[in-house]
Amino acid sequence: MTALSRxxxxxxxxxxxxxxxxxxxxxxxxxxxxxxxxYAYLLLFFAVPLGIVVVYSFGTRTRFGxxxxxxxxxxxxxxxxxxxxxxxxxxSIWLALLTTVICLVIAxxxxxxxxxxxxxxxxxxxxxxxxxxxxNFLVRNYAWYVIxxxxxxFSRVAEFLGFGPTRLLFTQSAVVMGLVYGFLxxxxxxxxxxxxxxxxxxxxxxxxxxATGYQSFRRVLLPLSMPGVIAGSxxxxxxxxxxxxxxxxxxxxKTTLLGSYIVTQFLSARDFPFGAALSTVLMALxxxxxxxxxxxxxxxx
Numbered sequence: 001m002t003a004l005s006r007x008x009x010x011x012x013x014x015x016x017x018x019x020x021x022x023x024x025x026x027x028x029x030x031x032x033x034x035x036x037x038x039y040a041y042l043l044l045f046f047a048v049p050l051g052i053v054v055v056y057s058f059g060t061r062t063r064f065g066x067x068x069x070x071x072x073x074x075x076x077x078x079x080x081x082x083x084x085x086x087x088x089x090x091x092s093i094w095l096a097l098l099t100t101v102i103c104l105v106i107a108x109x110x111x112x113x114x115x116x117x118x119x120x121x122x123x124x125x126x127x128x129x130x131x132x133x134x135x136n137f138l139v140r141n142y143a144w145y146v147i148x149x150x151x152x153x154f155s156r157v158a159e160f161l162g163f164g165p166t167r168l169l170f171t172q173s174a175v176v177m178g179l180v181y182g183f184l185x186x187x188x189x190x191x192x193x194x195x196x197x198x199x200x201x202x203x204x205x206x207x208x209x210x211a212t213g214y215q216s217f218r219r220v221l222l223p224l225s226m227p228g229v230i231a232g233s234x235x236x237x238x239x240x241x242x243x244x245x246x247x248x249x250x251x252x253x254k255t256t257l258l259g260s261y262i263v264t265q266f267l268s269a270r271d272f273p274f275g276a277a278l279s280t281v282l283m284a285l286x287x288x289x290x291x292x293x294x295x296x297x298x299x300x301x
Contacts, residue, residue, distance in 0.1 A: 050283065053276045053279050053280060053283075054276070054280055055069065055276075056069070056272050056273055056276035057076055057077070057273055057276035057277040057279070057280045058072040058073060058074070058076070058273070059072070059076075059272070059273040059276075060073060060075065060273060061270070061271050061272065061273050061274070065270035067272045067273055075273070076271075076273040076274045076276065076277035077277050079274055079277070080277065080278070080281065085261075085278075088256055088257065088258055088261045089258060091172075091255075091256075091257060092241055092242075092257045092258035092259075093241065095172065095175060095176060095179070095240065095257065096179075096237050096240035096241040096243075097237065098176055099176055099179040099180055099183065099236060099237075099240045100187075100233050100236045100237045100240065102176070102180050103180055103183060103184050103186075103187040103232070103236050104187060104229065104232065104233060104236075106180070106184060106187075107184060107187035107188040107191055107232065108191055108229075110188060111188050111191035111192040111195055111228075112191075112195050112221075114126070114188075114192055115192055115195040115196040115198075116200070126192075129185050129188050129189065130185065132181075132182075132185060133185065137182065137245060138245060140181070140182065141178055141182070141245055141246050141249045141250065142249065144174070144177065144178050144181065144249075144250060145169065145249055145250060148167075148168040148169045148174050148177070148250065149167070149169050150165060150167050150169070152169075154166065154168065155167060169250065169252075170250070170251060170252035170253075170254050170255070171251070171254070171255065172251065172255050174250040174251060174255075175246060175247050175250050175251040175255050175257070177250075178246040178249075178250045179240050179243060179246055182246060183235075183236045183239060183240060184236075186232060186235040186236050186239075187232035187233070187235070187236050188232075189232075190227075190228040190231040190232040190235065191225065191228040191229065191232050192228075193228060194224075194225045194226075194227050194228025194229075194231075195221075195225050195228065198221065198224045198225065202220055202224070203216050203220055203221060206219065206220045230292070230293060231293060234289050234290065234292065234293045237289060238286045238289055238290070241258060241282065241285065241286070242258060242259045242282050242286070243257060243259050244257075244259035244260055244262075244263060247259065247260050248260050248263075258278065258282060261278065262275050262278045262279055262282070265278065
């Protein structure tokens, strides 16, 4: 068979297996070249810094405040068992879970109402949800600092109603309020995306079959919107667990969370290995939550 006859099937529009394989390799190579700048950026500014943090977590702090990397050890990870560290860790997890639950309770009915309105009302409500992102996060926290202060509007209203001067600033309640305000949109948007895709006729069918409103919610609406619940919960829990700005401004020294404690180890105590170990543990927790998201909710959103 001549070379001309071997090329004939591909030239006549019949794709041979060799031609398809070469075409697939060409597409993969073209896609890799297009994504190469993004890969290089992630490697240089994401993977490399994370690798440095992990390496420092196995180092040793000298008496002069420097870090010795020659002899790797687990001393920094052994410090994680201290009572103070455990208190900070459990307090951070508790406040992050509480923030997530409050955001879910507030966001679910709001997202359901928004998803069942007309297109014009939905777009308007989406704008209202996105408005906080137009303002700097630090400025918003200082606004809450003023609101919750002794001379702030909250205290003045409470005093006017006869409750006396009320000070929420520098308490765990203030931290939770600030975290809920800051991360509530991250719960609303995934829930809205999940609920908006649900066929309303399924809820109507459940009511026609004799289900009450609660039964329709528990057996139809909630299971179908579970991907949004999982995605929103993780998007709120992860940043709440490592939050630094909100606890530092609204909680003060009385409410030290994991993010603030890590910053203290790097900037004040100069214990880079211990701070890196805490950061590594925090990253591991976030990675575990992200894996749960992709396995449970990410595929269906």
